[in-house]
Amino acid sequence: MPQTLPDILFAIAAVAVVLLSLSVVLARNPVRSTLLLIISFVPVSLIYVLMQAAFVGVLQILVYAGAILMLFTFVIMMINPEPHSGEIPAGSTGEAKSGKSGKMGALAAFLLLTGTGFVLIPPVHWAASHLPAEPVSKADFGSIASLSQLLFANPSENPLTVSFELISFLILVGVIASINFSRRDKVSAPQHTPPPYISADTQGEN
Amino acid sequence: MHPFNLANCLTVSILLVLIGAFGVFRRRSLILVLLSVEIMLNGVNLAFIAFNYFRWGGTESGHYLYMLSIGVAAVEAAVGLSMVIVLFRNFRDITRDRVAHLGEVEE
Numbered sequence: 489m490p491q492t493l494p495d496i497l498f499a500i501a502a503v504a505v506v507l508l509s510l511s512v513v514l515a516r517n518p519v520r521s522t523l524l525l526i527i528s529f530v531p532v533s534l535i536y537v538l539m540q541a542a543f544v545g546v547l548q549i550l551v552y553a554g555a556i557l558m559l560f561t562f563v564i565m566m567i568n569p570e571p572h573s574g575e576i577p578a579g580s581t582g583e584a585k586s587g588k589s590g591k592m593g594a595l596a597a598f599l600l601l602t603g604t605g606f607v608l609i610p611p612v613h614w615a616a617s618h619l620p621a622e623p624v625s626k627a628d629f630g631s632i633a634s635l636s637q638l639l640f641a642n643p644s645e646n647p648l649t650v651s652f653e654l655i656s657f658l659i660l661v662g663v664i665a666s667i668n669f670s671r672r673d674k675v676s677a678p679q680h681t682p683p684p685y686i687s688a689d690t691q692g693e694n
Numbered sequence: 695m696h697p698f699n700l701a702n703c704l705t706v707s708i709l710l711v712l713i714g715a716f717g718v719f720r721r722r723s724l725i726l727v728l729l730s731v732e733i734m735l736n737g738v739n740l741a742f743i744a745f746n747y748f749r750w751g752g753t754e755s756g757h758y759l760y761m762l763s764i765g766v767a768a769v770e771a772a773v774g775l776s777m778v779i780v781l782f783r784n785f786r787d788i789t790r791d792r793v794a795h796l797g798e799v800e801e
């Protein structure tokens with residue numbers, strides 16, 4: 489049976505996303521990790537487009553890569569860690585800082601997760617290939633019009649409308665929480681009166 | 695032999711979750727732990743969309759769940775990163791080992 493274009497594209501994108509995610513986890517430089525994760529979202533959104541979820545693919549690039557990962561990049565730039573800080577030293581020399589126990593921990597995690605994969609993937613693969621298919625029936629499946637019909641049609645009785653709008657409350661709570669976290673300590677003196685240690689000649693400038 | 699099917703999509707999804715979990719275990723910097731959590735969320739989102747396309751193709755419920763999930767991911771990233779900034783401001787150190795001893799008294 490000849491392979492169709494979606495099959496080839498899916499195979500390339502699947503291999504690419506797994507390799508890129510692995511390199512995100514293994515890269516030594518935090519900035520490089522973040523940029524590799526942004527790149528790994530491109531094949532993911534290609535897979536979404538293949539599954540007739542073009543709008544979701546756009547959201548993946550716009551919101552995930554464009555907003556969330558940029559937030560990560562900004563924080564890394566702000567904190568500006570040294571290139572190898574926060575890393576378990578890889579390589580044969582093994583620095584004294586966190587050398588042996590860190591390496592053993594990473595090895596244990598690797599073995600545990602590989603074992604989990606070997607236990608988990610074959611049954612899931614078997615079950616998924618024996619599920620009865622119930623493919624997409626609508627012609628405009630995944631289009632913005634169809635999605636907005638699902639979310640906002642008949643809003644007074646549609647439970648999805650309410651829960652979708654509740655996401656905005658969640659984001660509001662997140663905004664308030666992060667502002668509250670990152671606020672500096674309370675200023676003891678009122679802002680408009682200059683502190684007493686400012687001398688008279690600099691006072692006149694503001 | 696058609697690789698574009700539900701079983702392979704779920705395999706990729708499980709692999710992404712496991713890679714992200716490995717990152718959570720391996721990385722010592724808190725920012726990179728959060729980044730690995732994003733990889734795990736990405737795998738889960740892939741499973742949502744794959745089930746919606748191959749199995750329950752009636753309505754776009756999986757797309758809706760995807761939007762819910764990225765909303766939660768955005769909030770999680772914002773709150774987590776602001777906590778990282780506070781930790782950095784107070785301790786100049788954002789490794790997991792430092793944060794594990796937050797409740798203990800400084801000697």
